[in-house]
Amino acid sequence: ALGRSLPGSPAPTVIHGDYRLDNVLLGEDDRIKAVLDWEMSTLGDPLTDLGLLVMYSARLELTGSPVSTTAGAAGHPAPAELIERYAAGSGRDTSAISWYTAFAWFKLAVILEGIHYRYTLGQTVGPGFDRIGALVPVFIQHGLTTLQEG
Template identity: 55%
Template sequence: MRSGQGDPEQPPGLDPARLRDYLDAHVPGLTAGPLTGEVVPGGRSNLTYVVTDGRSRWVVRRPPLGHVLPTAHDMTREHRVISALAPTPVPVPGTIALCQDADVLGAPFYVMEYVEGKPYRSDTQLAELGPERTKAIGERLIDTLVDLHAVDPVAVKLEDFGRPQGFLERQVRRWKKQLDASRSRDLPGIDSLHERLVAAVPGDAEPTIVHGDYRLDNVLVRDGRITAVLDWEMSTLGDPLTDLALMVAYAEAGKIGPSVVSTVSTAPGYPGTEDVVGRYAQGSGRDVSNLDWYIGFAFFKLAVILEGIYYRFSHGQTVGEGFEAIGDAVIPLIRLGNDTFKD
């Protein structure tokens, strides 16, 4: 899993001594000594830490410090979906413990297994692998999304994990509320994009488990295989094309120049948008003819997510590095959304 950074004695948002006390009480025998931990770099929302007792490693996930949007950082839901997917073809880390007592670390958290693998975030990282291996990784990313959307929610006891009826309408409304909760400046074009999305919401599709933030740097890759899909904080039951569209939106956003989103889509060999959509459609058998609406909404959602992160950064409530350019990326995303979906 991703390498860590920070003060191992007391990383922000993690008290290793209190964590060990909790694990000793609830998972006896797991730890063999005092814990140290480091913040995993690259995260922009929930905080992730690698902790170790000097013999074994685990991963801890908790909400961000400070300003937290309602429903956006639910550790219980994230823990539940990862646990439910363990017996399916979708690769996920094994879960170890869920703590809903905020007194332990200042917020609910969960502990999962450490999985070996690398999250590819930049075109230069992928370029080192060469075009053929890059293409294969991109295709496996698409195929893993097809596998996720093929999981029967009833079979894994996630039939009540969301409310599929009216999913898209609620999603548009929800992300508008998230925007309003973090809005602290003028964002030209975002309100007109929202209005046109509302006016053309597609009807309900057959629901699946959706990840909510599916992209290459949210999976781990080792020896060309995807070893784990991570960051399930936005998962629910809903329209699977929202996952596909967000994957496309991230890829297109990575082509517009220096960006805070992944640039893997510009690496030689990485599947283009037509290839991504075509492979997904063939593997899933789903109709993708109305995908422009979904991609327009994906740009809207991505802009709102980054604006929320920018809000926390501007109020001094973030942990880690690389937040300085986030605010500058929001307007180009809004423009891409308006250019993609013209109703």
């Protein structure tokens, strides 16, 4: 499973790059009214946004983690439902979503390592940053497990 090649990609589209519940505004009808925080947007494979959303929907099972997921959020769909609804609504093939989700785990591990490094230099301060470094191997393991299960 670890030796897989990249899945075939559709034509590039605008991707958000950090698509998660924290970056959307919902209306009273629970429909998305706005998507915020576009500084990581680029052209690419739209399944990278879905993979990231699925990653942020997984249970971390880490007490006091400074990184939160939507796994326990009331009414938030489970990862399998997110994938099913995305496939139905977009018509895109989501059969390689485990690859994109693993990529999301690895991407966030790299981001967390950068935050941890800045913390060790005293350049990032605040509650929770002292625990970021311990999350890097956890995220890498989740990525590897996701690849193996896919």
